Amino acid sequence: MTEFVDFVLTEVAPALNQGLVASLELILPSAFFGVLIGLTAGALRVYGSPLVRRLTDTYVSLFRGTPLVVQLYFWYFALPYVHVGEFALVLSPFAACVLGFSLCSGAYQSEYVRGGLLSIRKGQLKAAQALGMTAFQAVTRIVLPQAIRRAFPGCGNEIIYLIKYSSLASIITVNELTGIGRGIAKATFKNTETYLVVGLYYLALVTVATLALRWAERRFSIPGFEYQEE
Amino acid sequence: MSDFAVLRVEHITKAFGGQPILKGVSLELFPGNLKVLIGPSGGGKSTLLQCINHLIPPDSGQVYLEGERLNPASKQNLRSFRRQVGMIFQDFNLFEHLSALDNVRVALGLVRGFSKAQATERAMAELTRVGLQSRAGHYPAQLSGGQKQRVSVARALAMDPKVMLLDEPTSALDPELIGEVLAVIRDLATLGMPMIMATHQIGFAASLADEFLFMDHGVIVEHGSPADLLAKGSESRTRAFSAKISELTCEMGE
Amino acid sequence: MDIQELHSALESLPYILGGLPATLGLILGALAVGFVLGVPLAVGRVYGGRTTRTLVKLYVWLFRGVPILVQMYLFYFGILAWLSSLPGLSFLHLDSAFLAAILVLGLTSAAYQCQIFKGAIASLPSGQLKAALALGMSPTTAIWRIILPQALRLAIPAWSNEYSILLKDSALAFVIGVMEIMSRTRAVASATHQPLPLSLVAGIIFFALTWIGLKAMRVVEDRVRIKGYTQQGSI
Numbered sequence A: 001m002t003e004f005v006d007f008v009l010t011e012v013a014p015a016l017n018q019g020l021v022a023s024l025e026l027i028l029p030s031a032f033f034g035v036l037i038g039l040t041a042g043a044l045r046v047y048g049s050p051l052v053r054r055l056t057d058t059y060v061s062l063f064r065g066t067p068l069v070v071q072l073y074f075w076y077f078a079l080p081y082v083h084v085g086e087f088a089l090v091l092s093p094f095a096a097c098v099l100g101f102s103l104c105s106g107a108y109q110s111e112y113v114r115g116g117l118l119s120i121r122k123g124q125l126k127a128a129q130a131l132g133m134t135a136f137q138a139v140t141r142i143v144l145p146q147a148i149r150r151a152f153p154g155c156g157n158e159i160i161y162l163i164k165y166s167s168l169a170s171i172i173t174v175n176e177l178t179g180i181g182r183g184i185a186k187a188t189f190k191n192t193e194t195y196l197v198v199g200l201y202y203l204a205l206v207t208v209a210t211l212a213l214r215w216a217e218r219r220f221s222i223p224g225f226e227y228q229e230e
Numbered sequence B: 001m002s003d004f005a006v007l008r009v010e011h012i013t014k015a016f017g018g019q020p021i022l023k024g025v026s027l028e029l030f031p032g033n034l035k036v037l038i039g040p041s042g043g044g045k046s047t048l049l050q051c052i053n054h055l056i057p058p059d060s061g062q063v064y065l066e067g068e069r070l071n072p073a074s075k076q077n078l079r080s081f082r083r084q085v086g087m088i089f090q091d092f093n094l095f096e097h098l099s100a101l102d103n104v105r106v107a108l109g110l111v112r113g114f115s116k117a118q119a120t121e122r123a124m125a126e127l128t129r130v131g132l133q134s135r136a137g138h139y140p141a142q143l144s145g146g147q148k149q150r151v152s153v154a155r156a157l158a159m160d161p162k163v164m165l166l167d168e169p170t171s172a173l174d175p176e177l178i179g180e181v182l183a184v185i186r187d188l189a190t191l192g193m194p195m196i197m198a199t200h201q202i203g204f205a206a207s208l209a210d211e212f213l214f215m216d217h218g219v220i221v222e223h224g225s226p227a228d229l230l231a232k233g234s235e236s237r238t239r240a241f242s243a244k245i246s247e248l249t250c251e252m253g254e
Numbered sequence C: 001m002d003i004q005e006l007h008s009a010l011e012s013l014p015y016i017l018g019g020l021p022a023t024l025g026l027i028l029g030a031l032a033v034g035f036v037l038g039v040p041l042a043v044g045r046v047y048g049g050r051t052t053r054t055l056v057k058l059y060v061w062l063f064r065g066v067p068i069l070v071q072m073y074l075f076y077f078g079i080l081a082w083l084s085s086l087p088g089l090s091f092l093h094l095d096s097a098f099l100a101a102i103l104v105l106g107l108t109s110a111a112y113q114c115q116i117f118k119g120a121i122a123s124l125p126s127g128q129l130k131a132a133l134a135l136g137m138s139p140t141t142a143i144w145r146i147i148l149p150q151a152l153r154l155a156i157p158a159w160s161n162e163y164s165i166l167l168k169d170s171a172l173a174f175v176i177g178v179m180e181i182m183s184r185t186r187a188v189a190s191a192t193h194q195p196l197p198l199s200l201v202a203g204i205i206f207f208a209l210t211w212i213g214l215k216a217m218r219v220v221e222d223r224v225r226i227k228g229y230t231q232q233g234s235i
């Protein structure tokens, strides 16, 4: 047991802390862009012209219908082979990950945003316009604040997923938590111990994020407006 | 006299979260009796009825069926007690995934061990008794409220209950559907089924009940024959309460 | 990407599709494991005592908090390798990657399926259980015959989502060497140096599988629908 603690403290934890930083560097921008894309795509899927709706729907079903690992593979390995004239886009592993995570997460997020928007009854918009608000005012001041609260739990869940799926970055050589863990495991042959600790790191990340999201949800909740629990 | 009681309830108490809801309720039900629970909303009528068959476990108190004490610690005993005490709910509680026939049949097989053929025959007989033989294949969502409640009566009767507990059997129904359910209950009363019924249908209840039990704040504050309690000039709470209800529903004249 | 490349990608299609049984096996196996564990977990979560409920919550927390990828490494290279090194357990040889992947995917899916079924059970009116008990059914009988048949039907839309999640997660089994579609694609891509057409081929295959699965689920949903029963479509 002490041997295990020793191993964790001297060999695993210092390296994994570095990995944790790298993971956060992936997760935070991806979550930000994911939400941004999700909000935009969600709104376009509800309010867009038929053509725009078709296009955003296609984007969403493509990214939800294929595994993230295939998408990452495409962004990192395949994209350089797409030539536009002489020009080809070569992404660093990090950039490929943030791009892949954001686009994929955004597609999932848009589902909840769309659901949230659709759940707000037409009467709300009409009532706002009846008071003399412009359509823009009515949407941003009346509909969106309600829709975002409705979408919040689902979007929060997607961020939790994003944290876990950020581990896929190790497959395209990013040295984040999982990648560094694999390095340690290979070097020390202590697979069980190392991956247990890696698992704990993710567990901690997910738990902290869950608590933070739950706090935020409660902070902005309106009596009687919540979705039922979980 | 009390030896003949079909159902005897002794000093039932129940508190929710420190708040006493039933404060020692006792009653006796004799063969052929229909006792009616009335009283203001929140008085504890539903809680009492569900405490009797321990769907809500009471904090203290005893229940006897035909002189035999219910021992809720014995699962066997509790189940056989419940089997013999029919329960009708305000909101029907038909099993939504089963047809009317299966609603009546399911417990016959599972609880009474009937063969499928026996269960079908019995279930059809009960559905016929409540006038729904033609609706046997319908699912609950395809039935009207009144039909649902009649199926739930058939479901309870199929268990050969010795007593029935009815918790506001008509209050979730549209006015025009109340009559068909009351007719079924009237038939049962005529056949001598011992029943305890919570209801706000004072007029109907007065025409059938042997006794009114007026419940408020977890106690039976008043009891007596409907004729006495509702008599002109009576100072009873029952009369005052009925007057208030009939003002709202114009139902007294029955 | 020129015609030549496309042609050679198409030539490798039979080889890649050879991974279909493995992919489908992973999904169906994991769905089954997840269902068989998820239903009792959900029942324990709703109807269990305090200890049971806490244990179920702990299980869900653990398996929802650790990435599939890390679990694959942990189970296969860690725990399974260690077990097979014990005397008498050498039959748990590292060949069992396929079973290890099913286990990992299934245990995680059980945590999610537990949440789905719990939501469905909780959405039933409490009167359903009461009415069953009032007829003299035992709690076990009531849950089996009255609660679960309704709850499982209600859960189908959310549950069908579990299929597409597992389909996508199954693509991670390549990290422990299961020769499913993703790992065959990678093998061909690195041998031919043509990641572009091959990643498109893999994408199309997975997309088609998602689509077919969802259509199939809809058929099931229609099949088991209770007439006239239009309670909330999703949970």
Ligand SMILES: Nc1ncnc2c1ncn2[C@@H]1O[C@H](COP(=O)(O)OP(=O)(O)OP(=O)(O)O)[C@@H](O)[C@H]1O
Pocket (backbone or CB within 6 Å): B016, B017, B021, B039, B040, B041, B042, B043, B044, B045, B046, B047, B048
């Ligand atoms: N599960 C519970 N938890 C807490 N309080 C409860 C619970 N069930 C009932 N109560 C409370 O017990 C009291 C009596 O309720 P009960 O349903 O028995 O009244 P009632 O006489 O049937 O009223 P009504 O005519 O409206 O049906 C109410 O104040 C109610 O709020």
Ligand SMILES: [Mg+2]
Pocket (backbone or CB within 6 Å): B045, B046, B047, B167, B168
């Ligand atoms: Mg009541």
